[in-house]
Amino acid sequence: MTHPAIGLDDVVHQRVRLGILTVAHEARRVEFGFLRATLDLTTGNLSQHLTVLEKAGLVEIEKGYEGRRGRTWIHLTAAGRKALDDEISQLKRLIRQVEEAPAADPAAEPS
Amino acid sequence: MTERSTGSVDTAREALSSSRQLARRVRHAQRGTWFPLVLLGLVIAAAAPFYRLGRHVVTCDPALGARGGVQIIDGGACVQVVGWPVGIYWIVAFVLAYAAIAAFYVYRARNRGVGARVLPYVGTGIATGLVLGIASAWSQQLDIVGYFPTGPVAVGMVPLISIGLALFVLARVERNWPLVVFTTGYLVVALLASGIGTRRPGVSVGAGLGPMWGFLPGLVVACGVLLLGGVGFALAERRRGV
Numbered sequence: 379m380t381h382p383a384i385g386l387d388d389v390v391h392q393r394v395r396l397g398i399l400t401v402a403h404e405a406r407r408v409e410f411g412f413l414r415a416t417l418d419l420t421t422g423n424l425s426q427h428l429t430v431l432e433k434a435g436l437v438e439i440e441k442g443y444e445g446r447r448g449r450t451w452i453h454l455t456a457a458g459r460k461a462l463d464d465e466i467s468q469l470k471r472l473i474r475q476v477e478e479a480p481a482a483d484p485a486a487e488p489s
Numbered sequence: 490m491t492e493r494s495t496g497s498v499d500t501a502r503e504a505l506s507s508s509r510q511l512a513r514r515v516r517h518a519q520r521g522t523w524f525p526l527v528l529l530g531l532v533i534a535a536a537a538p539f540y541r542l543g544r545h546v547v548t549c550d551p552a553l554g555a556r557g558g559v560q561i562i563d564g565g566a567c568v569q570v571v572g573w574p575v576g577i578y579w580i581v582a583f584v585l586a587y588a589a590i591a592a593f594y595v596y597r598a599r600n601r602g603v604g605a606r607v608l609p610y611v612g613t614g615i616a617t618g619l620v621l622g623i624a625s626a627w628s629q630q631l632d633i634v635g636y637f638p639t640g641p642v643a644v645g646m647v648p649l650i651s652i653g654l655a656l657f658v659l660a661r662v663e664r665n666w667p668l669v670v671f672t673t674g675y676l677v678v679a680l681l682a683s684g685i686g687t688r689r690p691g692v693s694v695g696a697g698l699g700p701m702w703g704f705l706p707g708l709v710v711a712c713g714v715l716l717l718g719g720v721g722f723a724l725a726e727r728r729r730g731v
Contacts, residue, residue, distance in 0.1 A: 397507065403512075408604065472497065
């Protein structure tokens with residue numbers, strides 16, 4: 379069995395991107411401003427992370443207008459949902475595996 | 490356990506905990522529980538004239554009962570209960586109320602920047618309202634008297650139940666445990682107030698109102714519970730500062 383840490387996807391296993399996917403997973407769709415406020419990010423920083431996720435096919439970005447106001451909505455794709463589920467289950471597995479591992483013998487530790 | 494594995498486990502725990510916190514924040518931002526509760530409470534209150542419209546005093550032999558309709562026999566007076574006025578009211582009211590609820594959630598989603606999956610709730614509300622409402626109001630015409638609860642109790646109770654069933658779906662959609670608890674309480678109270686288990690439904694609850702207005706206590710109680718619940722959820726939302 380491979381170590382759970384090996385199964386972690388670099389695109390998803392990043393604090394901000396994991397946050398974006400989590401928020402998008404909970405909501406049917408989420409607006410850029412809500413994401414920025416919730417994750418406490420700058421516009422530029424959030425845009426960069428969204429570009430990475432969009433290129434990986436994990437989110438879809440939809441730009442539009444409501445009245446005169448430009449709005450950007452983010453949807454989670456099926457691949458994004460799967461990537462998030464995989465990440466969460468890998469993290470849980472990692473915790474379980476380390477917790478269930480027998481404690482190291484202090485005598486065996488190199489001095 | 491090595492220092493490196495401890496570190497990675499701590500990071501994993503932190504990531505999971507932060508994900509859960511984010512999910513909770515989003516759920517709170519999506520909720521608008523107070524609005525359907527208040528609106529449906531008002532819809533119940535507005536149903537009263539239509540219930541009264543469907544009750545007529547008729548001449549009958551209390552031993553034989555009135556012909557052609559459900560009846561309440563109270564102290565020698567016979568009251569015929571016709572389901573169609575309130576049946577039509579509920580059909581129109583449910584469609585309009587759930588359309589308003591859907592519009593409210595859409596408006597809120599735009600305002601807050603976070604969508605909610607409210608369609609299952611709206612669909613369930615309209616479907617159960619129509620199916621149960623039609624079945625209870627026109628059970629004789631539909632020839633389902635043997636398969637469906639009929640009579641004044643059913644006519645009064647079924648819409649209240651359909652509201653409760655739909656609220657369970659809303660609780661699922663909003664992942665809202667307090668709403669599950671509230672809805673369970675509402676259903677129990679609504680059923681008791683409708684006169685479940687009493688020999689003279691409505692009349693026993695509405696002592697002194699007589700058979701013409703015996704439906705009123707059930708409606709008032711159900712409406713009151715929903716309005717109070719709506720106020721409670723609104724205050725909780727405000728306190729969280731969502």
